[in-house]
Structure formats: C-alpha cells, structure tokens
Amino acid sequence: MKLELADYCIRCGICEDLYPDLFRRNYQEHCMDVLYDEIPEQLQDRARQAAADCAVAAIRIVD
Amino acid sequence: MEVIKTDVAVMGSGVAGMGAAYKLANAGVKVAVFEKYPAQGGAVSNCPMSFCSTPDTPEAQKSAYEVWAKFSNYTANLALISKALKYSSELPDLILNKLKIKAPVVIHREPSEYGTQRGYTMGHANGLDVGDIYFLEGRGQGHAFALALLRLRFLLEKQGVQFYFSTPIKKIIREPNGGKVTGAIAYQKDGTQVRIECKALIVAAGGMTNNIPLMKELGVLRTKYEDAYKDGGQVLITFPDSCQDGDGHLAVWEIGGKRGGIAISADPQVPNPGVRVGPNTPWLAANQTKIITEQPYLRVNELGRRFINEEMANNHTAISTSIIRNNPNMACYMIFDEDTARHMSQGVEDGYVYFIFQGVKVENIRGQMDEAIAKGNRHMCHFDTIHEVCEYMGIDEDGLRDTIAKYNHAAEIGYDEQFKTNPKYIRPVREESGHIYCYRILAGGYDTMGGVLIDENANVLDEDNRPIEGLYAAGDMVTGSIYGDPPANAGGNVHGSMPTGLLAGDSAAAYVKGAI
Numbered sequence: 258m259k260l261e262l263a264d265y266c267i268r269c270g271i272c273e274d275l276y277p278d279l280f281r282r283n284y285q286e287h288c289m290d291v292l293y294d295e296i297p298e299q300l301q302d303r304a305r306q307a308a309a310d311c312a313v314a315a316i317r318i319v320d
Numbered sequence: 321m322e323v324i325k326t327d328v329a330v331m332g333s334g335v336a337g338m339g340a341a342y343k344l345a346n347a348g349v350k351v352a353v354f355e356k357y358p359a360q361g362g363a364v365s366n367c368p369m370s371f372c373s374t375p376d377t378p379e380a381q382k383s384a385y386e387v388w389a390k391f392s393n394y395t396a397n398l399a400l401i402s403k404a405l406k407y408s409s410e411l412p413d414l415i416l417n418k419l420k421i422k423a424p425v426v427i428h429r430e431p432s433e434y435g436t437q438r439g440y441t442m443g444h445a446n447g448l449d450v451g452d453i454y455f456l457e458g459r460g461q462g463h464a465f466a467l468a469l470l471r472l473r474f475l476l477e478k479q480g481v482q483f484y485f486s487t488p489i490k491k492i493i494r495e496p497n498g499g500k501v502t503g504a505i506a507y508q509k510d511g512t513q514v515r516i517e518c519k520a521l522i523v524a525a526g527g528m529t530n531n532i533p534l535m536k537e538l539g540v541l542r543t544k545y546e547d548a549y550k551d552g553g554q555v556l557i558t559f560p561d562s563c564q565d566g567d568g569h570l571a572v573w574e575i576g577g578k579r580g581g582i583a584i585s586a587d588p589q590v591p592n593p594g595v596r597v598g599p600n601t602p603w604l605a606a607n608q609t610k611i612i613t614e615q616p617y618l619r620v621n622e623l624g625r626r627f628i629n630e631e632m633a634n635n636h637t638a639i640s641t642s643i644i645r646n647n648p649n650m651a652c653y654m655i656f657d658e659d660t661a662r663h664m665s666q667g668v669e670d671g672y673v674y675f676i677f678q679g680v681k682v683e684n685i686r687g688q689m690d691e692a693i694a695k696g697n698r699h700m701c702h703f704d705t706i707h708e709v710c711e712y713m714g715i716d717e718d719g720l721r722d723t724i725a726k727y728n729h730a731a732e733i734g735y736d737e738q739f740k741t742n743p744k745y746i747r748p749v750r751e752e753s754g755h756i757y758c759y760r761i762l763a764g765g766y767d768t769m770g771g772v773l774i775d776e777n778a779n780v781l782d783e784d785n786r787p788i789e790g791l792y793a794a795g796d797m798v799t800g801s802i803y804g805d806p807p808a809n810a811g812g813n814v815h816g817s818m819p820t821g822l823l824a825g826d827s828a829a830a831y832v833k834g835a836i
Contacts, residue, residue: 264358264359265359265470265473266359267359267360267361267466267470268357268358268359268559268561269361269462269466269559269600269601270559270560270598270599270600270601271460271461271462271600271601271604273598273599273600274596274597274598274599274600274601274604275461275597275598275604277598282560282561282599282600284560284561287357287358287486287561287563288358309460310460310461310462311459311460311461311462312458312459312460312461312462312463312466312467313459313462313466313467313470314459314460
C-alpha cells in the first residue's frame with residue numbers, strides 16, 4: 258500500500274496530529290510528507306483511517 | 321520577468337479573496353488570484369465549523385447594524401457595516417446551495433436577541449452574534465470551510481479564474497502623485513519576478529501570524545512568552561507554516577494606505593504541548609484544559625490583581641482583549657483550589673462550556689496537568705501552597721494574597737465589591753483545601769485582525785480617509801473597519817471576511833466596467 262497526497266492538499270496538518278507515525282509537516286517545501294514509500298502492514302489500518310479523516314479528501318490510498 | 325495581464329488581481333485565496341473572485345467571475349471580469357501558499361484556504365481552513373448570517377429583512381439588518389456599530393464604539397466605518405451585513409445574507413445560498421456544504425444544525429434567532437450572547441455557548445461570541453447561526457458538516461476530522469473553499473476553487477477554475485499558487489505579491493504599483501493602482505509585483509517559487517498589469521487589485525492577504533518579528537515591531541505581540549506564539553504552540557491557531565507574513569499590510573502601507581490598529585483575534589489559550597493532540601489542529605484537544613479555563617473562577621494578572629468580572633470567562637473577546645490591553649506579558653492566570661477541582665468533577669457550570677460539551681465533568685485535573693507537564697508544558701502547575709504557585713508562575717505573591725483575601729471575603733459575605741460578580745461563581749481559594757492549581761492563559765487567536773482600513777466600497781483608504789483608486793481590500797486585514805479600530809473580536813471571522821470579500825469583488829467589477 259502507498260499513500261499519495263493530492264496537490265490540492267491544504268496542509269492543515271490534521272493528518273500529522275492524528276497520525277504522526279505516517280505524516281510530517283515539511284516546512285521547506287510547505288507541504289505534508291508521507292513518511293513511508295510503502296506503508297508497513299501494521300500501519301495500513303491507520304493509513305485508511307487517515308484518508309477518511311482528511312478534511313478535503315487529499316489522502317489517496319494506492320494499493 | 322513574466323508579465324500577467326488581467327482585469328482584476330486578487331492577493332490571497334482565503335475566504336475573503338475567494339469571495340471576491342467569486343463575484344468577479346460571475347460579473348464576467350477576468351480575474352487572477354495570487355497566493356503565497358501552495359494551496360487555497362488561508363486562515364479559515366483551520367477554523368470554522370459554523371458561520372453567522374444576517375437575514376435580509378429590515379428588522380434583522382437594523383438590529384445587527386446597531387449591535388456592530390455599538391460594539392465598535394462607532395470607530396468602524398458605519399456605511400461599510402451596513403453593506404457587509406447585507407452581503408452576509410448571501411452566505412447561506414453560496415455555502416449551502418452552490419458549494420453543497422451541509423448544515424445539520426441551524427439556529428434561527430430573533431433580531432431582538434442579537435448581541436446578547438455572552439460567549440461561545442451557542443457557537444458565536446457576542447461581537448459576531450448578529451444573525452442565524454449555521455453549523456456545518458465537515459469531512460472526516462476537518463471543519464467544513466476547508467472543503468467549502470476547495471470546492472469554490474474548483475468552481476472558479478471552471479469559470480476561467482486563474483490561480484497562481486506559491487506566487488506571493490510583494491509590491492503594489494501605483495501611479496505617481498497619488499494616482500491609481502495599476503498592478504503589482506509578485507515572485508514565483510524560483511524567484512522569477514512577475515509583473516501583474518491590472519485595472520484593479522484586491523488585497524485579501526489575511527493576517528501576520530507567521531511573522532513574529534513584524535508583530536513585535538508593530539506592538540501586536542508584547543510578551544516574554546513569545547515562544548508560545550510560534551508554530552505548534554497553538555496560541556496563534558492559524559495552522560503552522562501558514563505563510564501569513566503581513567505582506568499585504570506592508571504593500572498597502574508602502575503606497576500610502578492608512579495604517580489601522582492590529583490585534584490578535586481574541587481566543588484565550590493555554591499553550592501546547594499537551595493541550596492539543598498535535599501542533600496543527602486547535603479542535604483536537606488532548607485534555608479538558610480549554611473547558612477548565614472557561615469556568616468563571618478567579619483569574620488574575622502577573623501583579624496578582626483581578627482584571628475582569630470572571631463571569632466573562634467564556635467571552636473570548638472580553639477576556640482576550642482585556643488581557644491584551646491591561647495585563648503584563650499578554651497573560652492571565654486562573655487559580656483554584658482542591659475544593660473547586662472537586663466541584664468541577666461534579667460538572668462544569670451551565671453556560672460556561674461550548675454547547676457540545678454541556679454537562680461534561682472535569683475528571684482528574686491533577687493527572688491531566690501532570691501529563692501535559694511531562695510533555696514539557698510550563699504554563700500550568702499545582703502545588704500545596706500559594707507561595708509555590710507564585711514562584712513557579714511568576715505571579716506577585718503579595719498582590720495575589722491580597723486579592724485572594726478580598727475574593728474569599730466576597731465569597732463569605734456573598735458580595736463582590738470590585739466587580740459585582742454573581743456570588744455563586746465566587747469560589748474561595750484556600751490552601752487548607754489541600755492543593756492549589758494554576759493555568760497561564762495567553763491572549764491568542766485565529767489570526768491578526770486589522771491594519772488596513774477601507775470605505776463602504778471596500779476601497780482602501782489613504783491617510784486622509786480618501787479612497788485609493790483601483791485598490792480594494794477585504795478579510796481579516798480590514799476588520800478594523802467593521803468591528804472597530806483597533807479591532808476586538810473573537811474567533812474565526814467568516815462573517816466579516818466573506819462579506820467584505822464579496823463586496824470588494826462587486827466594487828472592483830463595477831470599477832473596471834466603468835460603473836464607478
């Protein structure tokens with residue numbers, strides 16, 4: 258599983274607050290970073306929940 | 321250097337800039353939006369779950385006008401208030417119908433009730449309490465305005481509006497000798513200069529919460545606790561890295577725009593860490609700190625003196641403004657003893673909690689504090705003695721002991737000579753109870769308000785109160801013109817920002833068409 262962030266992501270940071278093991282704010286590029294290229298199996302349920310929690314549906318799951 | 325030609329350029333894509341672009345697009349005017357940030361939204365994307373709209377009836381408009389005019393102590397532009405309120409009546413159609421945002425709860429209010437709410441008990445503070453209140457359904461854990469503005473962006477792009485993200489405007493081009501505005505200078509991400517040629521420019525660049533040096537220089541921030549105002553401290557709860565640096569203010573002032581007062585929008589905060597779950601999102605609370613610190617119990621400043629009737633504890637405007645104007649270091653301290661902690665564990669005071677938390681009980685305050693303290697929070701403490709609390713928090717002990725003696729006496733006789741606070745909220749502070757608790761509360765908020773002043777057409781004013789031709793402004797930066805100068809109001813500012821954005825859009829459209 259991979260996570261992609263749409264370019265329209267508003268960088269509000271809800272994902273980092275709730276799932277700091279998956280996302281981190283990137284101050285240099287003014288964006289959010291996904292911390293894994295491939296989401297580890299033990300974090301995949303959290304990744305799905307992160308996609309559901311996003312304010313603007315900017316987190317996409319790519320299987 | 322790249323050149324972009326358009327009828328109207330808009331600086332900023334928050335709620336005000338997007339509102340302006342919406343009107344311009346509908347008027348058939350060519351519009352380009354320049355945004356410093358990589359995405360639209362501005363301060364509003366981190367805030368509102370609701371908005372207030374004044375219905376377009378004579379009774380509602382008149383009542384709302386009177387509330388705002390009085391609230392501003394008549395320092396607002398009263399003709400602008402009248403227009404902004406009229407535009408606020410358009411919000412439900414735009415947000416609910418055109419942007420398809422659901423409002424599961426709508427509170428319709430009688431015009432005679434406007435301005436009577438004390439705090440956030442129904443969702444809006446008294447300064448903004450001038451109409452019906454719409455509570456919106458956001459997606460996931462987000463608040464709805466993030467989604468609303470994203471949908472508005474997509475809608476506007478379909479209508480031909482050009483968006484230039486990561487392209488901040490830094491200078492306004494104005495003809496010499498007080499002439500009209502004809503363009504602006506922006507910069508692309510790689511540093512390439514962009515010359516914008518336009519017939520009108522709308523500045524809707526928000527506040528300056530990302531620029532602490534500028535806030536200090538302008539006297540907006542005066543506190544030794546400035547670290548708490550940085551990203552993640554969540555005293556300023558615009559999201560981190562917001563890029564709101566005051567570029568709009570500086571550009572307007574540079575070409576002769578009048579300087580208005582600036583204040584942090586009023587929402588008192590106990591800083592992170594350990595108060596919110598993370599550094600970004602103000603509504604994801606890690607504990608009950610916000611609920612505790614809105615209870616109407618003793619609060620003092622660093623001198624140990626009371627500074628307000630504590631019945632105003634949930635009135636964000638009153639508390640925060642009073643902290644800013646009257647207290648050292650923009651700070652106050654809520655102090656209570658073990659008996660009051662036990663009292664809160666039975667339930668918080670009716671009306672002193674955001675309506676969705678009515679009836680809540682505050683459990684294990686000491687444990688909540690210890691957890692936050694363990695995460696590095698130095699803005700709360702609990703000790704056996706008042707002396708220890710004063711030493712830790714930097715409160716004048718003599719002053720506090722004198723205040724507590726008078727406060728406890730007021731509790732005993734049921735009469736508060738100083739503020740006439742309702743006796744049922746005067747809870748004595750006694751070391752004999754076993755423990756003393758204290759929170760440091762700073763004057764925080766969602767954004768800075770004010771700094772640029774406009775007339776009733778959203779035209780930017782010069783030092784002589786004359787409109788600068790071709791230059792308009794809207795949103796948080798012009799709130800002095802609708803809430804009073806310097807502005808004092810609480811919380812998110814959709815009610816002010818979107819109407820002034822809509823007004824600026826209509827006015828600029830009329831101007832470029834030669835109708836003004």
